[in-house]
Amino acid sequence: MGVTACQPLALLQLPTRCCRREGACPLLSVLFKLRNALCFSFVSPFWVLRVSFVSLPRGGAWSGAGGRRRPCVNVSVLHSSIVSRRRCCRRVRSPSPPRTAQPPDRNFMNKNQKPVLTGQRFKTRKRDEKEKFEPTVFRDTIVQGLNEAGNDLEAIAKFLDAAGSRLDYRRYADTLFDILVAGSMLAPGGTRIDDNDKTKMTNHCVFFADEDHDAIRNYAQVFNKLIRRYKYLEKAFEDEIKKLLLFLKAFTETEQTKLAMLSGILLANGTLPATILTSLFTDNIVKEGIAASFAVKLFKAWMAEKDANSVTSALRKANLDKRLLELFPANRQNVDHFAKYFTEAGLKELSDFLRVQQSLGTRKELQKELQERLSQECPIKEVVLYVKEEMKRNELPEPAVIGLLWTCVMNAVEWNKKEELVAEQALKHLKQYAPLLAVFSTQGQSELILLQKVQEYCYDNIHFMKAFQKIVVLFYKADVLSEEAILKWYKEAHVAKGKSVFLDQMKKFVEWLQNAEEESESEGEEN
Numbered sequence: 443m444g445v446t447a448c449q450p451l452a453l454l455q456l457p458t459r460c461c462r463r464e465g466a467c468p469l470l471s472v473l474f475k476l477r478n479a480l481c482f483s484f485v486s487p488f489w490v491l492r493v494s495f496v497s498l499p500r501g502g503a504w505s506g507a508g509g510r511r512r513p514c515v516n517v518s519v520l521h522s523s524i525v526s527r528r529r530c531c532r533r534v535r536s537p538s539p540p541r542t543a544q545p546p547d548r549n550f551m552n553k554n555q556k557p558v559l560t561g562q563r564f565k566t567r568k569r570d571e572k573e574k575f576e577p578t579v580f581r582d583t584i585v586q587g588l589n590e591a592g593n594d595l596e597a598i599a600k601f602l603d604a605a606g607s608r609l610d611y612r613r614y615a616d617t618l619f620d621i622l623v624a625g626s627m628l629a630p631g632g633t634r635i636d637d638n639d640k641t642k643m644t645n646h647c648v649f650f651a652d653e654d655h656d657a658i659r660n661y662a663q664v665f666n667k668l669i670r671r672y673k674y675l676e677k678a679f680e681d682e683i684k685k686l687l688l689f690l691k692a693f694t695e696t697e698q699t700k701l702a703m704l705s706g707i708l709l710a711n712g713t714l715p716a717t718i719l720t721s722l723f724t725d726n727i728v729k730e731g732i733a734a735s736f737a738v739k740l741f742k743a744w745m746a747e748k749d750a751n752s753v754t755s756a757l758r759k760a761n762l763d764k765r766l767l768e769l770f771p772a773n774r775q776n777v778d779h780f781a782k783y784f785t786e787a788g789l790k791e792l793s794d795f796l797r798v799q800q801s802l803g804t805r806k807e808l809q810k811e812l813q814e815r816l817s818q819e820c821p822i823k824e825v826v827l828y829v830k831e832e833m834k835r836n837e838l839p840e841p842a843v844i845g846l847l848w849t850c851v852m853n854a855v856e857w858n859k860k861e862e863l864v865a866e867q868a869l870k871h872l873k874q875y876a877p878l879l880a881v882f883s884t885q886g887q888s889e890l891i892l893l894q895k896v897q898e899y900c901y902d903n904i905h906f907m908k909a910f911q912k913i914v915v916l917f918y919k920a921d922v923l924s925e926e927a928i929l930k931w932y933k934e935a936h937v938a939k940g941k942s943v944f945l946d947q948m949k950k951f952v953e954w955l956q957n958a959e960e961e962s963e964s965e966g967e968e969n
Contacts, residue, residue, distance in 0.1 A: 615678035632689025687721035706743025716760035750791035876920035889927035
C-alpha cells in the first residue's frame with residue numbers, strides 16, 4: 443500500500459468478532475454497551491494511528507445472525523503534520539462560567555445595534571435602478587426640435603417619430619402632449635409653467651395655429667401619425683384631452699375654440715373615444731356656460747368630418763345620449779332649452795336626437811306603468827284616462843302610443859303552448875281589449891303601425907302564424923282597423939317579416955273588401 447504525506451495512509455473497516463461476547467474484551471464491551479464512538483490515537487514522531495469504534499444499527503451492513511449488532515473498527519493512518527494543522531485550526535474555547543438562573547432579556551430585539559456584514563458590497567440590479575424624473579430636460583429637447591422644424595408639420599412629424607427612439611415618451615407623455623397642444627408645460631389648473639421664459643416655449647403648437655378647420659386638421663394628422671407609430675401613447679393622449687377639458691376655464695376663448703375643433707376632428711377619425719366628453723359635465727365649467735359653448739364647437743367640427751348619424755351612434759355607444767342635458771346648469775336642464783340652444787347654433791340634428799331619446803325614456807316608463815295596470819286588471823276606462831294624461835304631459839303622438847298598447851296587451855297573458863289552442867285564446871283576449879286599442883287608433887298612421895306590430899308579433903311567435911288573419915278580421919269588426927288601412931297595408935305598407943305567408947292569408951279577405959267597396963260605389967251611382 444502506497445503512503446503519502448498529505449492523505450490518510452489507510453482506511454480499514456473491520457468487524458470486531460471478539461466483541462460478540464461481552465467478556466472477550468472489557469474495554470470494547472463497555473464501548474459496545476454505551477454505543478458511542480471512541481477515538482484514540484497512537485502518536486509517533488511522523489505518523490498517527492487513529493482508531494475509532496463504531497456501533498452499527500440493527501439491520502446494518504455488519505449485522506450477524508439473529509440481528510445482533512456488531513461493532514466495527516475504523517483505522518486510519520495520518521501524517522503528523524496533518525494532525526498538527528487540524529489541531530491548530532481548532533478554536534480554543536475558554537471554560538464557560540457556571541450557569542445561573544437569570545430572567546430573559548425581553549428587550550434584546552429592540553437593541554439599536556444591528557449585525558453588519560463587513561467587507562461586502564451590495565450592487566443594485568440594473569432593473570431596480572430608478573432613473574431620475576426630469577421633465578424639464580425632456581421639455582427642452584422637444585421644444586428645441588419643434589423650433590428647429592418650424593411651421594413645417596411634416597418635419598415636426600418626422601422629428602417626433604425619430605425622437606421616440608431616444609426619448610422616453612411613455613414616461614413623459616403628459617409633458618409631450620402639453621407642449622404639442624399648449625406650447626409649454628401646464629401646471630394643475632391649466633396655467634403655463636414657463637410663461638415668463640420664452641426660450642422654454644414653442645409657438646409651433648395647436649394653440650398658436652390659425653383658427654381654421656383645415657389648419658387644425660393638419661395638426662390632427664400629426665397626432666394621428668404619432669399615436670399610430672407609438673401605440674402606447676393612445677391611452678395617455680385620451681387622459682391628456684380629458685385633463686385639458688377640465689382646464690378650459692384657464693384658456694382663452696380662441697384656445698378653447700381650437701381645442702374644440704381638434705377634439706371634434708379626432709373624435710370623427712376614431713383617435714379619441716366619445717367618453718372624453720364626460721369631462722364637460724364638471725360643475726365649474728357647466729355653471730360658467732363654458733361646457734355648452736365648447737360642446738357646440740366640438741359637434742360642429744365633428745359633423746364637418748362625419749354625418750349626424752355617426753355622431754349620435756357614438757354617443758349611444760358611450761351612454762352619453764341621455765346625459766346631454768348635463769351640459770347646462772340644473773335650472774336649465776330641459777329639452778326645450780337644449781333644443782333652442784343647439785338649433786340656434788345650427789345643430790338641429792342633435793336637438794331632434796335628444797327629443798327622440800327623451801321620448802324613448804318616457805315611453806319605457808309609460809310601458810312599465812301600463813303593464814302593471816293591465817296585470818292588475820284595471821278597468822279600461824281608467825287605463826284610457828291615464829294614457830291620455832301621459833300623452834298630453836309628454837307630448838306623445840298617437841302612433842307611438844298604439845305600439846306600446848299592443849305590446850302591453852300581448853304581454854299581459856301567458857299563452858298556451860299548443861298552436862291549435864293559442865288562436866282561440868288570442869281572439870278571446872284581444873276581444874276584451876279591442877275598445878282600448880280603438881281609442882288610440884283614430885289616425886291612418888296609427889292603424890298602419892298597429893297592423894305592422896301585429897305582423898311582426900305573429901312572425902316572431904311561431905304559434906301565432908296562422909292566427910294573423912283572424913286577428914285582423916277581429917279588429918276590423920271591432921272598428922279598430924278601417925278597410926282603407928288594411929288595403930294600404932296589403933298593397934305597400936307591409937313589412938318584410940313573413941310577407942308571403944301573411945299576404946296569402948289576407949288574400950280572400952282583401953278581395954272581399956274590394957268587392958264590397960265596388961258594390962257600395964255602384965249603389966251610390968244608382969242612387
